[in-house]
Amino acid sequence: MTSNELYYLTIAEASAGLRRKDYSPVDLTEACLERIEALDGKLHSFITITAERARAQARQAEQEFASGKGRGPLHGIPIALKDLYMTKDIRTTCHSAVLEKWVPDYDATAVLKLEEAGTILLGKLGMHEFAFGGPSVDTPFPAVRNPWNLAHVPGGSSSGSGAALAAGFCYGALGSDTGGSIRTPSAHCGIVGLKPTYGRVSRYGVVPLSWSLDHAGPMARSVQDCALLLQAIAGYDAKDAASANVAVADFQSGLKDGIKDLRIGVPRDGWFDENLGVDAATETVFNQALEVLKNLGALIVELDGKPFSIARKANQTILVAEAYAYHERTYRETPMKFGSTVRRRMLEGAFLSAADYLTAQRARSVLNEQIRANFKGVDVFALPTAPRPPDTFEGMDPNEQNLRPSFTNPFNLTGLPAISVPCGFTPDNLPVGLQIAAPSFEESTALRVAYSYEQVTPWHERRPAL
Amino acid sequence: MAKELTIEDLRVMADLAGLTLSDDELQRLLPGVNRSQQQVAALRAIIVPRDEPAGVFIAADGERK
Numbered sequence: 001m002t003s004n005e006l007y008y009l010t011i012a013e014a015s016a017g018l019r020r021k022d023y024s025p026v027d028l029t030e031a032c033l034e035r036i037e038a039l040d041g042k043l044h045s046f047i048t049i050t051a052e053r054a055r056a057q058a059r060q061a062e063q064e065f066a067s068g069k070g071r072g073p074l075h076g077i078p079i080a081l082k083d084l085y086m087t088k089d090i091r092t093t094c095h096s097a098v099l100e101k102w103v104p105d106y107d108a109t110a111v112l113k114l115e116e117a118g119t120i121l122l123g124k125l126g127m128h129e130f131a132f133g134g135p136s137v138d139t140p141f142p143a144v145r146n147p148w149n150l151a152h153v154p155g156g157s158s159s160g161s162g163a164a165l166a167a168g169f170c171y172g173a174l175g176s177d178t179g180g181s182i183r184t185p186s187a188h189c190g191i192v193g194l195k196p197t198y199g200r201v202s203r204y205g206v207v208p209l210s211w212s213l214d215h216a217g218p219m220a221r222s223v224q225d226c227a228l229l230l231q232a233i234a235g236y237d238a239k240d241a242a243s244a245n246v247a248v249a250d251f252q253s254g255l256k257d258g259i260k261d262l263r264i265g266v267p268r269d270g271w272f273d274e275n276l277g278v279d280a281a282t283e284t285v286f287n288q289a290l291e292v293l294k295n296l297g298a299l300i301v302e303l304d305g306k307p308f309s310i311a312r313k314a315n316q317t318i319l320v321a322e323a324y325a326y327h328e329r330t331y332r333e334t335p336m337k338f339g340s341t342v343r344r345r346m347l348e349g350a351f352l353s354a355a356d357y358l359t360a361q362r363a364r365s366v367l368n369e370q371i372r373a374n375f376k377g378v379d380v381f382a383l384p385t386a387p388r389p390p391d392t393f394e395g396m397d398p399n400e401q402n403l404r405p406s407f408t409n410p411f412n413l414t415g416l417p418a419i420s421v422p423c424g425f426t427p428d429n430l431p432v433g434l435q436i437a438a439p440s441f442e443e444s445t446a447l448r449v450a451y452s453y454e455q456v457t458p459w460h461e462r463r464p465a466l
Numbered sequence: 467m468a469k470e471l472t473i474e475d476l477r478v479m480a481d482l483a484g485l486t487l488s489d490d491e492l493q494r495l496l497p498g499v500n501r502s503q504q505q506v507a508a509l510r511a512i513i514v515p516r517d518e519p520a521g522v523f524i525a526a527d528g529e530r531k
Contacts, residue, residue, distance in 0.1 A: 212520070310512060313505035320502065332484075343491075348498045350483050351476070356506045361519030363509035368520065399497060 006031035007168035008463060011225040014171055015073045018065065025061035025076030028171070029054050029120055032078045036122070036169045039466050042150060044142040045164040047083050047093055049123040054078060057120040064118070073228050075118030080170040082158050083124040084131060085111050085216075086205040090121075094207050096129045097140050097337045098330055108205025109240070110174060110216050110233040117232040122170050125160030131181055131209045132157065132323055133341035134398060143393070146188060147464040148430055152390040155188030157181040161219045162189035166464055172220045172229050178209045179315055180386075180408025182217050183420040187385035187433025190422045190462060192450065193219040194226045195408075197440045198415030199244030201230070202237035210322035211242070212361075213315065213412045222460060223421060223451040227251035230443060249444050255451045260297030262449065264436075265378030266290065271305025275403040279388035285424035285432040286384040289453065293382065296452050301378050307370040311410035314367060317352065317360035318413075324349025341398070368414050375439050380449055383407040385420040385433030407435060417443045421450040422459035431459070468503040471496065 006028055009017065017023055033051055040046055061076040081087065084094045086104040093099045107115070115121070126144040129136050135143035135153050144159035146152040147166040154163045158175030162185030165173055175182040177195040186193030194217050201216040208214055218229030231252070236245040272278045278286075290300055324331075324346050331338065331346065338346070374381070387404040391397075411418040416437050423434035434453065438446040454460050471479075473492050476499060480487050487495070 310508065313508050317502060317505050317509065344494050344498060347485070347487075347491075347495055348502050350485060351479050351495075351499045352502060352506070356502075358519050359506055359509050359513065361521065362513045362517045364520040366512055366517055402501060 007035050008221070009171070010222045011074065011077050011171045011220060011228055012222065014077055015075070018076050019070070025058040025065070025120060026055070028076065029058040029078050029122070032122055032170055035167070039167060040169065042466065043145050043147060043163050043167055045126055045144050045160040045167065045169060046080070046123045047095065047126050047141050047160070048091055050090060050121055054120050054122050061118055061120065071118035074114065074232055076120065077171050078120040078122050079114060079172045080122045080125050080161070080164055081111065081173065082127050082161050082175050084127065084176060084207040085174055086207070087111055087124065090124065092124065092207070093141070094130045095127045095136055095139055095141055096339070098334065100140050106205065109202035109237045111205065113233045125164055125173060127160055128157035129339045129342045130207070130327070131176055131178060132345055133339050134396060135159065135393060136339050136341070139339045146390055147466055148190065151392045151394070152430065153188070153393060153396065155185035155386065155390055158185050158193070158219065162186055162191055162193070165189065165191045165219055165221055167466055168463070172218060172225055174233070175217060175219045176206055177215045177217060177412065178213045178319060179412055180406065182215070182219060183385045183408050183418060183433065183435060186219055186420040188390040188431060190431030190459065190464070191219060191221050192223050192226050192419065192421050192460065193217065194230060194419045194443065194446070195411060195417065196230060196234065196443055197244070197417045199242050199246070200417070200441065200443065201233050202240040202243050204237055204239040208326050210319040212322065213319055215412065223419070223447055223454050224252070224255060226419065227255060227447050244441070246441050251444055251447055254444050254448050257448055258297065259293065259449055259452045262298045262380065263301055263378040264293055264298045264380055264382045264449070265301050265303045265374055266382055267303040267305035267308045267374070269302060269305050271309040271405050274309050274405040276400070278384060278405060281426040282384050282386070282388055282432055285426070286434065289423040289434045290382065292453060292457060293449070296456065303374055303378070307367050308410045309405060310363070311367050311371065311413045312406040314360045314363045315409040315413045317356065318364065320345060320349035321352050321357040321360070364413055371410060371414050372439070380445060381437040383435045383437070385435040389426045389428065389430040389432065411437050416440060417446050419446045419450045421454055423453070423457070424459055468507040471500055471503065
């Protein structure tokens with residue numbers, strides 16, 4: 001097999017090939033490194049490439065395979081990390097001048113778990129500065145570009161994770177999600193991303209944006225791969241105050257069980273037409289995806305979208321208040337080290353009162369109850385992941401963004417698990433994502449719906465021309 | 467509806483918060499701060515006195531109720 005055929009394998013395929021000895025972890029690692037070397041100059045998806053460390057890990061994995069010491073399905077698989085996961089002895093920049101040269105002295109829990117599972121770390125990925133700004137134009141590192149069209153943004157804030165996977169630079173990645181930062185770049189780059197339930201994956205060692213909204217989670221090129229990555233990183237961690245001591249399911253076991261008679265709620269009324277509403281091409285693709293789900297035996301139930309619509313207001317209020325609280329000291333000491341977008345957004349938090357913040361947290365209690373009450377009548381929610389295709393860099397308008405509905409925010413506010421899976425393309429050949437959200441700690445249900453959809457559609461198999 | 471803030475309002479608020487911001491920065495901030503205030507006003511409208519803040523948030527709480 002040539003390196004050309006290697007770099008777009010899924011994790012499940014690559015893992016099976018390693019066990020058959022079709023190729024070695026060194027072959028997989030070299031295929032990725034060659035491709036990064038050849039193409040990342042266009043995309044800027046990596047901030048730091050840890051090539052020598054990756055080669056050493058690959059050789060070690062090769063020896064372990066040879067001596068029969070297999071560690072599981074992620075053993076020997078090259079992955080990469082959003083650059084807000086702390087990595088011992090490897091700089092962790094958060095795509096910011098503030099942390100440009102920061103080298104942590106410990107690993108995030110999720111990073112340790114992936115290392116124990118035998119993955120190979122290729123490097124650290126670009127992002128929106130501190131997971132908060134837009135595509136960065138005034139930070140020390142260039143903005144990540146969309147592999148499907150370099151003139152377009154890849155979505156954020158886990159932009160490097162989305163772009164690197166779509167480009168075939170790695171087999172899996174970790175992102176983080178405070179308002180949609182795993183799911184949006186997954187949708188815009190045509191890959192799969194899962195925001196688990198709040199508390200399911202440890203945030204220990206993940207640089208915070210907003211403590212009560214931050215989620216860590218996997219991104220990959222298939223639903224099954226997301227399940228494999230989640231299996232490795234999920235579980236209770238006493239070092240994370242929000243970690244949930246809840247049993248971790250086998251995320252592979254129910255994937256193929258189908259969705260016959262599953263009730264899928266679509267909270268369209270009062271939400272899809274909010275302000276500028278959802279883009280027409282996106283809604284068309286989404287409606288076609290609903291037809292596919294119906295043909296698989298699911299029942300589509302239209303729901304009242306109003307509480308979902310309001311959720312964004314609470315999410316954004318809490319987010320900017322917590323983000324300012326976290327960064328305040330650094331901001332006061334070195335304000336100009338932050339990029340202009342982060343400075344502007346973060347300072348919105350400085351003008352909120354304690355009463356404003358608590359109003360948002362009280363509203364969160366109300367909305368949490370209202371949104372979850374829908375699970376009496378449906379099993380999951382289905383939505384477009386993003387309300388419109390990715391902007392061009394030139395056409396970005398942060399204020400316009402706020403005039404579209406946010407289909408991702410409500411699941412940060414409620415902590416519900418939500419996955420984005422490719423569901424088609426716009427007429428301009430830009431990917432569209434289908435989002436499935438499930439009750440707390442039922443990632444397996446979200447994965448099953450996404451997997452069922454993925455198996456009967458071709459979208460996840462398309463690759464950008466680079 | 468919350469009262470629409472002006473640049474002067476924002477300058478006073480910035481002073482109270484101990485922030486030194488240029489006129490340009492205040493101008494860029496103003497739409498976002500006004501949007502934040504409108505958002506909080508909309509949230510105030512959906513809560514009643516018995517509603518408590520989410521506080522330490524546990525994802526499973528909603529289903530247990």
